[in-house]
Amino acid sequence: MPSNAPPGARALAILAIPALAIGVVSALILWLLNAISGVLQEQIWTTWPDALGLEPYSPWWTFGVLTLTGAAVGLVVWLMPGHAGPDSATTELSASPLPLRVLPGLALAVTISLAGGVSLGPENPIIAINTAVAVTAMARFATAVPTPLVALLASAATIGALFGTPVAAALVFTGIVAALKAGGSLWDRLFLPVAAAGAGALTMHVLGTPPLAFKVAPFGTPEAIDLATGTLVAVVSAGLGIIAVYAFPLIHRAFHALRNPVVFTTLGGAVLGVLAVIGGPLTMFKGLDQAGQLIDNPDDYSAGTLALLTVVKLVALLIAAAAGFRGGRVFPAVFIGVATGLFFHSVIPSMPIGLAIACGVLGIVLVVTRDGWIALFVGVALTGDTTLLPILCVIVLPTWLLVTGVPELRIISRPPPDPVSQPQPDAADGR
Incomplete structure (x- = not known):
């Protein structure tokens, strides 16, 4: 059997335990972040303007709050350890695990942004936070689980929690799994991500998060x-x-x-x-x-x-x-x-x-x-x-x-030139 073949049924059953745990914890962290930002949003946009006798979304209050939100996030990025992680303009949904020292600044920056009315969602930062937490925890308590798998499960769990269903994560990671040049059943490879995503989605439902769907008139028969x-x-x-x-x-x-x-x-x-x-x-x-x-x-x-x-x-x-x-x-x-x-x-x-x-x-x-x-x-x-x-x-x-031929909506940082590949000065030039 190839070394990268999918695990057997017994291994999947054992690995399902940390997968489910990652799903639950990832959903709890997302719920906590949403809850804190929601409370802060209520204070900023309802309680404080009411106390000052202002309309919550009056032009000057709106302009002032968003400007101060920018200043607050800027201070966090500038002064907090790790500078609140990488610039979100450069990140994808899944990324390499961040050091734990970066997480407080990142969590604070995204909480301020969400509460202050900034037009961004929580998905990239919360996936980064959950991935770092899961990788650190598993490195301490379940060393047998490979770090890449832990990162994959944390991403799947968070996507499942964000959308309230494991189907979203299954679809996202189908493409990743298909790119692997190895044998084995697709569902053997999706088993653990779906387990983590299902646990995350179920946890969000238990916590009372509403589903993604809204009510619209049925489509009926296509023409x-x-x-x-x-x-x-x-x-x-x-x-x-x-x-x-x-x-x-x-x-x-x-x-x-x-x-x-x-x-x-x-x-x-x-x-x-x-x-x-x-x-x-x-x-x-x-x-x-x-x-x-x-x-x-x-x-x-x-x-x-x-x-x-x-x-x-x-x-x-x-x-x-x-x-x-x-x-x-x-x-x-x-x-x-x-x-x-x-x-x-x-x-x-x-x-x-x-x-x-x-x-x-x-x-x-x-x-x-x-x-x-x-x-x-x-x-x-x-x-x-x-x-x-x-x-x-x-x-x-x-x-x-x-x-398909258009660049990504992401800033891709170019690596510095490789000094080995650069032309070297000729010793005869005396430089």
Whole structure:
């Protein structure tokens, strides 16, 4: 048997114990982070303005809070040990484990960002935190479990907890598993990640976290026109994401040219404050709850309002991600996709609302994650309508062709030149 072959049934059963433990602990850490940021958000946006006799989302309060949020995050990045981890603009959902000394700063930065209304989600930082905690704990208490496996399980557990179902993690890691050039059953390899993700998702349900799905009218039987309009929505949504991809490094470079994180993150907070005044509270925060408000009350928003919300949130995502805040890009992208879909539903009333939402989300999430599985999953999960899946599986194909040659929505740091490969001065030159 090859050394990298999947473990047998007995080994899987034994390894399922730490996998389940990682799932539960990862979900608890996510829940705690959300709870603390939620309490702080309530204080900032309700209790304190009420005590001062101010409207919670008045222009000056909104601008001031977001500017101070930027300053606070900048101070954490500048002064805390480990500088709150790597710049989120450079990170993917899964990354190498961080040292424990980095975690307090990272947790503080993301908590301030979430509470202060920054347009980023918790996904990248919380996966990094959970991975570091799991790797450290298993190195102490379960040394037989390989570190790469522990990191994989922590990522799967956190994704399961974030989306409230292990299906999301299974789909994400199917691509990783498929890339492994080894034999064995796919489900043997997915067994432990699904166990961790299932434990994480179940723990979040026990803790009372609502499911991802929102209520929309059932899609029903697809028609030929649905394929055309759905593809149009997905392609336009992906196009917005592609514009963001090419603008992202320019904005990131402009902010980071200021060098000191207190300066460029405070400036980023001020810009986010202006955008929040223009777009209103719906364009603030991570975006998932705000997407739910759009879906629950679609008739309350005109096509012009939805177009404004889409553009403002897209710009806010770019500013927040480029200006040194710590957070993920998936949840804000979901809001952008929902707003885009509802815009098309508003201008094409005959288009089923569930199809419009799912296609809007599919397009931009495909750009942000570069994963067709997760784009399909989020599109269907938001609507709670599995009858959309067949037509989405067709619509995703041309959308993927549009996206596949485009760079990632991520700043990829170039390694320094290898001195071995550089031309060496000739000794005869006397240099």
